[in-house]
Ligand SMILES: Nc1ncnc2c1ncn2[C@@H]1O[C@H](COP(=O)(O)OP(=O)(O)O)[C@@H](O)[C@H]1O
């Protein structure tokens with residue numbers, strides 16, 4: 054088991070964004086986390102990556118309790134994420150963004166960086182070739198010198214994925230990667246996530262594009278108003294009465310199936 | 311011949327420009343990780359007093375004093391930085407500003423050591439020491455056609471220029487490395503940087519301490535160029551001077567604060583009448599820059615136009 | 630003796646509290662530190678000196694003139710130093726800080742040129758009135774300062790919680806966007822906030838002039854720094870905290886002057902800041918947010 058969420062709750066003042074959520078993800082799975090807007094999906098990501106700690110409950114990664122440890126340590130342990138509202142380093146080049154993503158995979162400090170020791174040069178060389186390979190994977194090779202904020206929306210989302218992959222994660226958290234993408238881009242995204250799976254990376258996916266979720270995911274957990282509504286295979290979820298109602302009750306853009 | 315060309319006054323202005331560039335670099339390096347420190351004047355004072363006292367009271371060589379001054383400033387920088395970093399940038403600005411004031415209060419009041427507001431005089435001067443050294447080794451400035459004071463000022467300027475070149479080289483190299491990328495990432499988006507595995511506390515303290523070390527270093531050099539210092543040299547106004555270097559010159563690229571420091575040091579020398587209204591003008595400059603050109607005069611597009619950098623993309627990090 | 634020191638401390642603390650309230654108000658609504666607040670305060674003090682000592686007019690005229698002048702300064706500050714930065718893309722959170730530092734430097738040196746550098750006595754026969762009870766001397770000005778500061782604080786609290794404008798102000802403070810969606814004229818509210826905060830600075834300026842019989846261009850920096858220290862001490866944007874923080878600092882300073890080394894008086898505020906940041910970063914009265922960062 055890669056990730057195990059045990060009875061996690063999160064309150065903001067009076068609002069409880071998550072109530073007693075548990076689920077676990079197996080190695081190599083693509084695991085879906087769906088639910089209407091405001092259901093608490095992003096909050097779950099924020100708890101896992103320690104943007105803030107959960108109010109109660111615990112989070113186990115590869116059987117190790119990682120609840121509330123510093124965010125950068127979580128990344129070092131092998132969890133990396135993308136953000137729903139894109140958070141690239143907007144004035145850096147595309148390649149630099151991915152290089153920063155490789156921070157946890159490198160070690161050079163002030164002096165080796167300034168005096169360019171042999172090991173530093175090797176490390177930098179390796180970071181760059183990995184970064185270029187990842188840009189190739191997400192289809193952004195030709196833009197490596199472009200400034201990140203000048204990329205189109207869908208490209209920025211893919212760059213976020215490449216940046217996250219640069220940390221060589223065992224578990225990748227994707228927060229609405231298809232948001233703002235057109236049909237071709239979404240189709241490409243399907244293959245991209247599949248390719249990531251082939252690399253042995255486990256993926257936890259938040260997504261509103263139901264056809265994509267249903268095709269990609271091995272299992273899905275549904276949240277509604279911070280509570281777990283259902284869990285199961287795509288088929289089970291599509292046929293779950295409660296889930297259908299929850300989606301019908303919310304705005305139209307979250308059509309299931 | 312050579313002697314006629316060299317005006318000691320210009321050489322001295324040149325030396326001040328070099329020292330102020332180091333101060334400009336100190337605020338640049340802290341800003342490069344997105345932190346505003348208003349404590350540069352305080353750290354400068356620590357460096358200056360540490361080095362002056364060590365060389366006066368214990369007869370240590372100037373170079374030892376200067377290094378000690380920079381290190382003490384750096385250590386105090388770490389002590390100030392860590393608690394302030396627990397909160398947002400605004401707290402750091404206030405805490406450092408307050409720190410500067412506390413430093414001044416201590417310098418004024420700790421009379422038995424610092425001689426209070428009168429300050430320290432008789433600090434060993436780099437120029438004089440060099441002259442003594444060259445005499446001892448049998449070299450006379452006259453042999454290259456220079457008067458003693460011309461030789462002294464020229465040597466001081468040369469040394470400072472070399473120091474500046476080394477420092478700028480160091481910082482540019484650092485910018486292009488993993489550490490520089492971490493600084494830039496933190497400046498652009500702290501949360502995202504953290505999510506990429508960057509230990510933001512470590513890098514923020516690192517850049518803050520580097521700034522403090524540079525300020526302390528500049529302060530120590532200042533003491534040994536001037537020969538006398540007093541708490542007034544390290545007041546809030548000095549902190550504003552230093553802030554202006556980066557804000558006016560440009561805070562996003564290293565050349566910005568270098569240009570700012572040089573320009574703002576020359577300006578009152580060239581336009582004498584300005585000196586009386588200097589801080590009125592500085593005040594307006596700060597307000598206007600924030601409204602119309604918050605990145606300062608020199609920014610990346612301007613450098614590209616001037617072809618001073620290769621297309622930024624080529625080498626990654628801005629420098 | 631002790632009682633007299635306590636009275637002195639409360640007087641000083643009340644003034645600090647009014648200054649800190651000005652910072653708090655602006656921080657609460659705009660989320661920025663107005664570094665020029667101390668200098669606006671200093672200008673108020675100079676207006677007081679000019680009206681009473683130079684023109685020989687009564688003290689209430691000085692109050693009116695100082696309030697008017699500092700309110701105008703507040704308006705200009707908002708128009709020229711703050712508004713241009715608001716809502717602009719790519720402006721760093723440091724921009725308003727730097728811009729208001731610019732205003733503070735400008736005002737300090739403007740007053741150098743207008744009023745001269747040295748100390749200006751605050752000549753007012755009013756400041757001489759005092760009462761002796763047993764061995765204790767208490768000045769009317771001290772009582773006045775305390776009363777004014779309490780009135781200001783109560784008025785501000787009432788205004789914030791009860792009146793329509795105050796509610797709009799608090800809505801703005803909670804969330805600028807939501808407030809404007811709810812139909813609050815945020816632009817007007819922001820301007821009003823800066824004006825009120827500045828006028829409070831002006832009042833504090835006159836009170837200080839009367840209490841210490843001395844006004845100079847540098848006082849803005851020193852008082853401004855203490856105001857900043859107090860809002861960190863009391864919790865950013867917290868009205869009660871500003872008041873309590875002001876009194877604590879005023880008493881602490883008075884006692885160190887009376888029983889310790891007066892030279893270090895100005896250092897207390899900042900040693901307090903560092904200690905607070907270390908042990909209770911949200912301030913003495915601030916609420917801890919879930920992320921620990923306001
Ligand atoms: N940092 C926060 N502070 C306060 N409330 C928050 C915060 N983050 C999320 N919330 C609230 O928690 C609930 C769940 O939000 P979120 O996790 O973003 O939903 P989703 O990603 O499923 O659309 C919402 O009501 C939201 O307003």
Ligand SMILES: [Mg+2]
Pocket residue numbers: 094095096137
């Ligand atoms: Mg979300």
